Amino acid sequence: MTDRKPTCSPEGCDSRSGSGGNRREFLGTAVAAVAMALTGCGKLSKEEFLQHNFQELSKDEVRSVIARLEKEYKAKYGKDVKVATTPPLPGVIFGYALDLSRCIGCRRCVHACVKENNQSRDPEVQWIRVLELDKEEGVNLQHAEQYYNPEEVPREGHFYMPVQCQQCKKPPCVKVCPVGATWREKDGITVVDYNWCIGCRYCMAACPYGARHFNWGEPHLTADEVNPDTHYFGNRPRPKGVVEKCTFCIQRTRKGLYPACVEICPTGSRKFGNLLDKTSEIRYILENKRVFKLKEELNTQPNFFYFYGV
């Protein structure tokens, strides 16, 4: 996470300017200078280096972090990128249901997600993986193919199963994170603090759904491609060397909108809503349809359900 290209703030780049202040400020500047020397790059600002875990930040600190990020994005992409910190809505736990009897595997969701969530385009990071499965085998992941590319879908004898972050109630990825850079929010969304993530990828090894993705290189995203409506935990442009994942489009859903994948799906296979609302679509599905959870035996307790709408 030390390889970003933000413009340096004056006090962050000039290590001597801080020496006139108090002891804490001096030490901070000194540590940042040492870090710069060690990592061999002078791109990391002092503020960024010293930023704490998001959960520990005071309101003022959050404000200054957001201001710094927005300034960096403005400098990098030449346009205003808004970074929201919208908190969870009270009385809401998000649930998702996907109709396996309707999905035709067209991958519209995959690409709408990339567009909405500012993923790296080269190489393209995709948060949704659509598996092509044999009807004869049923949900047998040993017969899954994710690189299918026929002229037309659905193919005879196959069905399709998109897999993305299952927003588990007992997320193994959170359990293994050595620095507490990922956690489950009150509305059931597991988020990542990209500025606290050290890129160890333990979470990727722990996730049984392959839902987490790593930025091996500097994410390539042109200014035209940037979606300026972002959230700190969601689709704000990521630095190199951090892990990212589906957040149910946190920047949209906390404002009451459907996730981008729900909006794009031409077959209406994707259903989303509040699990605590008795009148929601998601509750209707859970109460009236045949529902299953992927890899239920692992006791990860997903809030993402697969169902058969027929």
Place this chain on the structure above:
Amino acid sequence: MTIRPILFTSLTLLLLGLPASANPPGVKAEPPAQEGIQVPKPPFTEGIFPCTSCHDGKSMKLNTQRRPLKDMHDDIVLQHGPESRWCLDCHDPKDRDRLHLASGEPVEFTTSYQLCGQCHGDKLRDWREGIHGKRTGSWNGPKQYLLCVNCHNPHSPRFKSLKPMAPPMRPGEIQVRKGSAR
């Protein structure tokens, strides 16, 4: 039908004429259709509606004889249910701008789901709950439904195949590009 409190409230608010900015972005505020369900317009072939511009009952006399169509509408291949089915089972012979139920009761094109629901009652029930078919808008506010016929051509209702969008890159391909991408 059960109208959900949230949907109902939001539709009421819409009716009361709240400024457009009160809607979440991307939600089209269309006037609510019958039974409180927001639906877009039916997907007519351009220039085909109103049907009475030709079927006015004067220049073209009503012919209730079952027959293959020759001069007009010959592009329609009916692949929907039994072979004995034909145009006037659904299209109203008296008022050509409307459809009719099996009972003879006329139905507007904008509420054609009532007609579909005569046979596909389970789908209609799920559609009303927002389970069958696509919904857009807001998960806790106003939503937009589609009509059955927006996705299913009523004359040939099977959902049409699509060309899939690009598959993910294989890890091998990424490594090849790595040097140049940096």
